[in-house]
Amino acid sequence: MSLIRKERPYEKAEFAPKPTWIVRFLRQNVLFQFYRFIMINIKMIKLIFKSHK
Amino acid sequence: MKTIAVLGGGVSGHTAAQFLKRKLGKNHRVIVVTPNAKWNWIPSNIWVGIGEMKKEDVTFELAPVYKKMNIEYLQAKAVSIHPNGQDKDNSPYVKIEYTGQGKVGQQEELKYDYLINATGPKLNFHKTEGIGPEHGNTVSVCTYDHAEHAFKEFNGIIEKLRRGEEATIVIGTGHGTCTCQGAAFEYLMNIDHKITSLGLKDKANIIYITNEARLGDFGVGGMHLKKGGYITHSKVFAESLFAEREIGWITGAHVEKVEKGTIHFEQLDGQKRSINYDFGMLIPPFSGVGITAVDNDGSDITEKLFKPNGFMIVDADYTGKEYKDWSAKDWPQTLQNPEWSNIFAVGIAFAPPHAISEPRKSVNGTPIAPTPPRTGMPSAMMGKAVALSICDMIKNNNTTPRHTACMSEMGAACVASTGSNLINGSAVSMTMFPIVQNFEKYPEHGRSLSLTFGEVGLAGHWIKTLLHYLFIYKAKAKPLWWLIPE
Numbered sequence A: 001m002s003l004i005r006k007e008r009p010y011e012k013a014e015f016a017p018k019p020t021w022i023v024r025f026l027r028q029n030v031l032f033q034f035y036r037f038i039m040i041n042i043k044m045i046k047l048i049f050k051s052h053k
Numbered sequence B: 001m002k003t004i005a006v007l008g009g010g011v012s013g014h015t016a017a018q019f020l021k022r023k024l025g026k027n028h029r030v031i032v033v034t035p036n037a038k039w040n041w042i043p044s045n046i047w048v049g050i051g052e053m054k055k056e057d058v059t060f061e062l063a064p065v066y067k068k069m070n071i072e073y074l075q076a077k078a079v080s081i082h083p084n085g086q087d088k089d090n091s092p093y094v095k096i097e098y099t100g101q102g103k104v105g106q107q108e109e110l111k112y113d114y115l116i117n118a119t120g121p122k123l124n125f126h127k128t129e130g131i132g133p134e135h136g137n138t139v140s141v142c143t144y145d146h147a148e149h150a151f152k153e154f155n156g157i158i159e160k161l162r163r164g165e166e167a168t169i170v171i172g173t174g175h176g177t178c179t180c181q182g183a184a185f186e187y188l189m190n191i192d193h194k195i196t197s198l199g200l201k202d203k204a205n206i207i208y209i210t211n212e213a214r215l216g217d218f219g220v221g222g223m224h225l226k227k228g229g230y231i232t233h234s235k236v237f238a239e240s241l242f243a244e245r246e247i248g249w250i251t252g253a254h255v256e257k258v259e260k261g262t263i264h265f266e267q268l269d270g271q272k273r274s275i276n277y278d279f280g281m282l283i284p285p286f287s288g289v290g291i292t293a294v295d296n297d298g299s300d301i302t303e304k305l306f307k308p309n310g311f312m313i314v315d316a317d318y319t320g321k322e323y324k325d326w327s328a329k330d331w332p333q334t335l336q337n338p339e340w341s342n343i344f345a346v347g348i349a350f351a352p353p354h355a356i357s358e359p360r361k362s363v364n365g366t367p368i369a370p371t372p373p374r375t376g377m378p379s380a381m382m383g384k385a386v387a388l389s390i391c392d393m394i395k396n397n398n399t400t401p402r403h404t405a406c407m408s409e410m411g412a413a414c415v416a417s418t419g420s421n422l423i424n425g426s427a428v429s430m431t432m433f434p435i436v437q438n439f440e441k442y443p444e445h446g447r448s449l450s451l452t453f454g455e456v457g458l459a460g461h462w463i464k465t466l467l468h469y470l471f472i473y474k475a476k477a478k479p480l481w482w483l484i485p486e
């Protein structure tokens, strides 16, 4: 590890949750993401309709 | 025939002008006064600042679009508003000063029946010594020219890292009262993605500095999200993103001064600290653009139309309530000025009643808390609502606006997207509903838990790319543009 890493204001990161490999895999998996694309779009459309009321 | 003057051809003003013309047709005049020759999809400036897009990809010439739509276009800036006219002629007018069209510097009086102020923010770099690309030591991505310059500077850092040297990169807010944390966050994510994808991460120390008291505040007091069977605060979500990427963070910071290579800041604990850096992108604080108001006898009535921060007074509750008494009802509905019923303000130009995040001061009394963001989606929705209200007011010959666009009843989406490739990109997608917490309606968290969410993945990158093309298509007034939601 380089010196620069030790200098990070960074200890707080020890307490933050980090994703497991499966989460990281699914984030880039095209099939799963296609499903998420549809779901996020549905949520956004709902949000737009609710905002326009 | 009525004349509607729209000041500002940005996200909200351009939307307002488009809807006004579509609804009013040839019977009425719609005039846009704006100093810029080009329209800019500002959210995509982030990609210009990282070299994934050129400025030509995020801009287009306004004149041909306005010509096609029969909207009159004056490349000029508004200098003063005269809501009661001059002397005995009480027809209201705006004094404008040309910035193009072969008349640079010439002033003119433009009479109006209705006025929409959509002039957005003044980028107040001078409030913090040493920030900004023109006279300071940091870059910006707030305009496409700034973003292009930021990319050039960033390239220098990439070269440095490639030579095997280490570099510290600091991205964030350049003053204790900044807004627009979302833009800084998105640029940060892009910088990190670029450096990581070039295999240079082990030499780069990337740090986020912000006036937010905690990560994930985003100027909206943070939000609650359903995640993994729990309801968690966006602080946890944001810290996770930073920890995963090994990005450091400094919160509750008011940047006081930036020297070449050193950023000096004060934190909420009152301590003054500094950090050395090689590349810095700090968002400036915003204010109104500085238009004045003048009465018919020539006296200055700016304080009747504008708040001291330069933003325009609308139908909000400005009684200066304490934080514990803030309510969703404080936020404006119709965006009409209470004194002059033919004047409206939309987008960043309207004066919010107060912040959304809890106001905080350092132990020395320095205000360190985000001012409220007014992002693209609500800005455009305000432009549309006011346009429709004015159309009704003309049709019914009355002074009551019927359409509303209230930030405590509207949602917003923020997609911080990285990478240019449709397979390798990623994004942090967040939505919130409503933008301003509405505890009357959602007593526990102030927002709907089903419409407020955050997630990470490739899908968000597709959405952001799609939005880029859709919004530019809409702004160019191509066929069926009005079907694309704001």
Ligand SMILES: Cc1cc2nc3c(=O)[nH]c(=O)nc-3n(C[C@H](O)[C@H](O)[C@H](O)COP(=O)(O)OP(=O)(O)OC[C@H]3O[C@@H](n4cnc5c(N)ncnc54)[C@H](O)[C@@H]3O)c2cc1C
Binding pocket: B007, B008, B009, B010, B011, B012, B013, B033, B034, B035, B036, B042, B043, B044, B045, B046, B076, B077, B078, B079, B118, B119, B120, B121, B141, B142, B143, B180, B182, B183, B289, B291, B346, B347, B348, B349, B374, B375, B376, B377, B379, B413, B414, B415
């Ligand atoms: C880098 C960056 C990234 C962003 N990313 C996102 C995002 O991902 N999603 C999102 O929703 N929002 C985002 N935003 C915020 C979004 O860009 C703004 O909310 C939106 O542009 C506000 O619209 P507006 O019409 O109020 O102001 P603007 O779009 O800034 O338009 C103001 C217009 O008024 C003109 N003007 C200025 N002075 C005068 C004058 N005196 N007379 C007449 N005209 C004048 C200006 O030239 C400009 O054309 C981002 C902002 C930045 C800076």
